[in-house]
Amino acid sequence: MSVLILSSLLGIGLILLLAEVLFIPGTTVVGVFGLVISLAGIAYAFLTFSSDVAWWITSGAVVLNMAAIIYGFRSGVWDKFSLKSSLKGGTYDDRLANLQVGMMGKAISDIKPYGKAMFQDEIYEVKSESGFIPVDSEVTVMRIEDNRVLVK
Incomplete structure (x- = not known):
């Protein structure tokens, strides 16, 4: 039962972190919540299992979470949210070039x-x-x- 609880905490944390990176970047609420749940899973591992097993679980969780973050940055998802063009208009754009004072x-x-x-x-x-x-x-x-x- 403890393995199920541990894997659920770590899995939900990873899913929330991936959701933050891939689907709703910039809000940070979901990502922070996913990080907190992952840390809760790691704390649960230290409370439930021996120290050696808990460190293996911690290193695995860190590797998976870092892989998720790196994948999110390399997947190009951030390109959809960045501005690639600029406005070229101005306050005076020759609309009144044909008018003269006294017309x-x-x-x-x-x-x-x-x-x-x-x-x-x-x-x-x-x-x-x-x-x-x-x-x-x-x-x-x-x-x-x-x-x-x-x-x-």
Whole structure:
């Protein structure tokens, strides 16, 4: 019966450690719990068996647990969780390159203070400097700051 209890403790600890490494990396709760159960199995081995047998069981458990950790790192599971690309966008990405200060356009929605306006057959989101501007009104580009078009 003691061999069954010992193998259950060590097996559950190993399974939890493998689950931490392979399936749910980064949480550490499952891995720590698996390590605690493995240590409980080792302590049980020292309480139940002779010292020589307990040291053999300990070394076997350590080898199996280390093999599980090494396998987890070499299996490529961590590659699924790592970022391999980077964003290349920026705050100013030439969306407003065709606009110039002083251009005339037409409001295609109410601008209160944000809305849409058309300049040279292209629609832009604009902000009003002078409050509410009704739809179909003529608007003029007053300033272009970052990605905002200020109209009047």
